Amino acid sequence: MDPTVLINRAKKKISRFCMDECHAYCCRKGSMKITDEEFDLVTHSHGALRPEKGADGKFSLFFQGHCPALTDDNMCMVHKDKKRPRICSDFPIFLIDGNVAVSKDCTAVMQGILFPYLKELQMAGYRIAYF
Ligand code: SF4
Numbered sequence: 001m002d003p004t005v006l007i008n009r010a011k012k013k014i015s016r017f018c019m020d021e022c023h024a025y026c027c028r029k030g031s032m033k034i035t036d037e038e039f040d041l042v043t044h045s046h047g048a049l050r051p052e053k054g055a056d057g058k059f060s061l062f063f064q065g066h067c068p069a070l071t072d073d074n075m076c077m078v079h080k081d082k083k084r085p086r087i088c089s090d091f092p093i094f095l096i097d098g099n100v101a102v103s104k105d106c107t108a109v110m111q112g113i114l115f116p117y118l119k120e121l122q123m124a125g126y127r128i129a130y131f
């Protein structure tokens with residue numbers, strides 16, 4: 001079984017919930033690590049100062065209120081862009097070296113909405129780690 005199929009189904013399942021009920025919590029909270037190119041895309045025309053690169057070659061973009069690419073109605077302005085930050089397209093379920101990692105800060109995870117998909121992944125032999 002290809003885990004990406006199930007992971008993509010899980011993400012599709014929560015897409016409306018993300019906007020209507022969670023109100024894009026993950027696009028408002030804290031910061032995200034992104035590359036040079038992703039930084040330019042997300043902050044385009046918003047005049048954000050580029051922070052210093054970390055040892056991993058990525059920037060930490062700290063949200064001031066919310067991500068600069070988030071609209072007032074909780075839409076992501078760069079959602080359809082192929083260069084959208086990788087962390088955004090992966091969140092909240094990541095496939096890392098054949099293992100599944102899930103963000104326990106995600107509202108849908110906290111409310112158990114993704115549980116059936118995670119259970120199915122587990123039954124298929126994937127180890128689920130929460131971070
Ligand atoms: S925190 Fe989870 S449920 Fe909320 S918007 Fe982000 S991915 Fe969706």
Ligand code: SF4
Nearest residue numbers: 027067069070076088
């Ligand atoms: S780029 Fe889009 S999905 Fe990523 S944090 Fe910003 S608004 Fe959210």
